[in-house]
Amino acid sequence: MSLNRFLFILLAILVLIGVTEALGQGQAPPLLIAVSFLATTLQVATPLTLGALSGIYCERAGVVNIAIEGMMLGAAFFGWLASIYAGAAGLPMIAALLVGVLAALLTGALLALLHATLSITFKVDQIISGTVINILAVGLTGFLNRALFFQQEVPHAPGVLPTIRIPLLADIPVVGRIFQQQPITLLAIALVVFTHWLLFSTRWGLRTRAVGEHPLAADTVGINVYRMRYANVLIGGVIAGLAGAYFTLESVPSFEPGQTAGRGFIALAAMIFGNWTPFGAWSAALLFGAAQALQINAQFFGLKVPSQFVGMLPYILTMIALTGIVGRTIPPAADGKAYEKA
Amino acid sequence: MSEKSSPGPGSTSEESKSSLASIVSEGARGLLVPLLAVFTAVVIGGVVIWLTGTGPAPADVKGWPGFLVQSGLWRPILAYSGLVQGAFGSRRALSETTVWATPYIFAGLAVALAFKGGLFNIGAEGQLALGALIAAWIGFGLPGITGPLPAIVHVPLAILGGALAGAVWGAIPGWLKARTGGHEVINTIMMNYLALLLSSYLLNGPWKDPDPTNVVAQTPPIAQSARLTPIFADYRFHWGFILALLVALAVYWLLWKTTLGFEIRTVGNNPSAARYAGMAVERMIVLTMALSGMLAGLAGSVEVVALNYGHTLSFNIGYGFDAITIALLGKTNPLGVVLAAILFGALRNGASRMQFLTQVPVDIISVIQALILLFVAADAIVRYIYRIRARGTKLVLTRGWGG
Numbered sequence: 001m002s003l004n005r006f007l008f009i010l011l012a013i014l015v016l017i018g019v020t021e022a023l024g025q026g027q028a029p030p031l032l033i034a035v036s037f038l039a040t041t042l043q044v045a046t047p048l049t050l051g052a053l054s055g056i057y058c059e060r061a062g063v064v065n066i067a068i069e070g071m072m073l074g075a076a077f078f079g080w081l082a083s084i085y086a087g088a089a090g091l092p093m094i095a096a097l098l099v100g101v102l103a104a105l106l107t108g109a110l111l112a113l114l115h116a117t118l119s120i121t122f123k124v125d126q127i128i129s130g131t132v133i134n135i136l137a138v139g140l141t142g143f144l145n146r147a148l149f150f151q152q153e154v155p156h157a158p159g160v161l162p163t164i165r166i167p168l169l170a171d172i173p174v175v176g177r178i179f180q181q182q183p184i185t186l187l188a189i190a191l192v193v194f195t196h197w198l199l200f201s202t203r204w205g206l207r208t209r210a211v212g213e214h215p216l217a218a219d220t221v222g223i224n225v226y227r228m229r230y231a232n233v234l235i236g237g238v239i240a241g242l243a244g245a246y247f248t249l250e251s252v253p254s255f256e257p258g259q260t261a262g263r264g265f266i267a268l269a270a271m272i273f274g275n276w277t278p279f280g281a282w283s284a285a286l287l288f289g290a291a292q293a294l295q296i297n298a299q300f301f302g303l304k305v306p307s308q309f310v311g312m313l314p315y316i317l318t319m320i321a322l323t324g325i326v327g328r329t330i331p332p333a334a335d336g337k338a339y340e341k342a
Numbered sequence: 343m344s345e346k347s348s349p350g351p352g353s354t355s356e357e358s359k360s361s362l363a364s365i366v367s368e369g370a371r372g373l374l375v376p377l378l379a380v381f382t383a384v385v386i387g388g389v390v391i392w393l394t395g396t397g398p399a400p401a402d403v404k405g406w407p408g409f410l411v412q413s414g415l416w417r418p419i420l421a422y423s424g425l426v427q428g429a430f431g432s433r434r435a436l437s438e439t440t441v442w443a444t445p446y447i448f449a450g451l452a453v454a455l456a457f458k459g460g461l462f463n464i465g466a467e468g469q470l471a472l473g474a475l476i477a478a479w480i481g482f483g484l485p486g487i488t489g490p491l492p493a494i495v496h497v498p499l500a501i502l503g504g505a506l507a508g509a510v511w512g513a514i515p516g517w518l519k520a521r522t523g524g525h526e527v528i529n530t531i532m533m534n535y536l537a538l539l540l541s542s543y544l545l546n547g548p549w550k551d552p553d554p555t556n557v558v559a560q561t562p563p564i565a566q567s568a569r570l571t572p573i574f575a576d577y578r579f580h581w582g583f584i585l586a587l588l589v590a591l592a593v594y595w596l597l598w599k600t601t602l603g604f605e606i607r608t609v610g611n612n613p614s615a616a617r618y619a620g621m622a623v624e625r626m627i628v629l630t631m632a633l634s635g636m637l638a639g640l641a642g643s644v645e646v647v648a649l650n651y652g653h654t655l656s657f658n659i660g661y662g663f664d665a666i667t668i669a670l671l672g673k674t675n676p677l678g679v680v681l682a683a684i685l686f687g688a689l690r691n692g693a694s695r696m697q698f699l700t701q702v703p704v705d706i707i708s709v710i711q712a713l714i715l716l717f718v719a720a721d722a723i724v725r726y727i728y729r730i731r732a733r734g735t736k737l738v739l740t741r742g743w744g745g
Contacts, residue, residue, distance in 0.1 A: 118720050127527060131464075136716070138663070143708065146703035147394045147705075148394070262532075265531045306543050309543065312535075312539050312540075322518070322529060
């Protein structure tokens, strides 16, 4: 990602912190406000980071994935459901939650398999195929949520994933709060580093980028285009599943219809703003996360502006980011095009 | 097609007969895949109802064949018969089906028109919400500024005001696409959330019904002069349905009988060719999105003026996604959209009767809807299941992220 864009993001996040400091003036020590703001930003950016990574795997291989939202929603629901059943079956809390996470990953993978089958094998328009999955996820989770818990109290998951204290760093006074995070948040950051390495330093990454940029050339040198695309879409699905698990197993122990509230689409914007690179997408996700953190803080500090207007901030930022004000971005050349083997 | 349908003066009666027959068979073949897609989706929906059902059989299936009762197969059968009854079983049911279908026709046309111009409008939901919001304000708020208005002015003003609001809401992502290349798929979705938040603010704040008994986020009722009264007493069937049919004809005329429509379709089919032919592609993108948003805005304003006489905050109704399915099921053809919209109106209307009879949640309709879209989009699957050979050319709908 270009230095310009990185500086823009840094500046924008600093402005958001500044606004929060101004709001909370006198209500809490400035350092505490900044630390809690950053900690919140890291948390709420998690599904955006993971969603953007999911998009990067798919699109670097040439498959547009607007189904991230649906994959997240489906994974959030089935992960939550599995953890409830596992808890009811007598598993201890942490084991039940892990079962939930596995179910979420599996849901993401299955929906990704559907997307891959439709768009790679059947060559359905990739955006339409993504829309099918988004609608399917809304319908299926809404239906099952009501069919299974019809006229009864909807149960809660056994709990949320425990906070992990990073040794030494978490013990620093005040600032240590940033280094006390839940596992999916930490895993998301690790996946950013891993994806960067995988894409740009391994043979797998080179092949993935080759089928996304020029599938015919890749095919000619003996790379199996279909297999690379299937594999990357499936990996993307698993990561979107992890993002879904964040909602119902890490953030809150409950599910509500439409819980993902467009985060999957904001994640896509983060991917584009980050120019299809892991670190670029991560910093964009942090920016959108910071906008959301401001919203949370504004409510907490009793801001006079109606909450709806502060709530518009992430969506407006997303639209501004897409205008390319801070430099144009270039998608993989074969992104969105089905490959027809000659 | 249109040449065949009107045989020239020189053609013999035999020729015209054969061409008429070929049109009929062509039309039937065009309907075959969508119908089979709907049928397959309904069957799979039945399997889902069957698999998720619990509890004993109610009294009214006691007389049924034993295997239906024991296997639980009574459940989808009872559910679907309830659905059909609720959708078509009485005059009232039919009237309600048209009430449901009305916004679907407008919104489906909105998405279909955008598709024709090579644009994917996922924002019908927000454009509709904004149309309803502004129409309601013109209905209840404007007389406070201008003084009382005669119905002949007030009604069209409210309808067109809502349409204009939808057009603006659609034109913004269109302009962003034309000027900056920001993709309309993401921007229209962002505009949906902005519309929702704006509605939430206005309906909970300045535009909230001040009546002391009101606890809901809704506007005051609109003035009598802004209302279209029902056509028949005791039925909710309203003028909006008729208007929707007329607008469908108008969209057909616009797309295939006017220069503007030709330009929209050319830009949609091949923007480079359109540019070479001297068309202002960027302007067409903004215009297409504005027209599309206008149609969705009409869906909202007609609901306010002809049916609800006010606007209530609604969340996640799903008009936007429904409209996409309707547009694709209707093959982006205005007449097809009307048929698909009536089908969806029937499904949504019948579903509440189904839930009442069998406790199968109405959400099953969304599952069926996703399956319909799946089979319409991947018609290769339907062709494979039913062994139908592929014919004709494929619709080009969307392109990748590149401007």
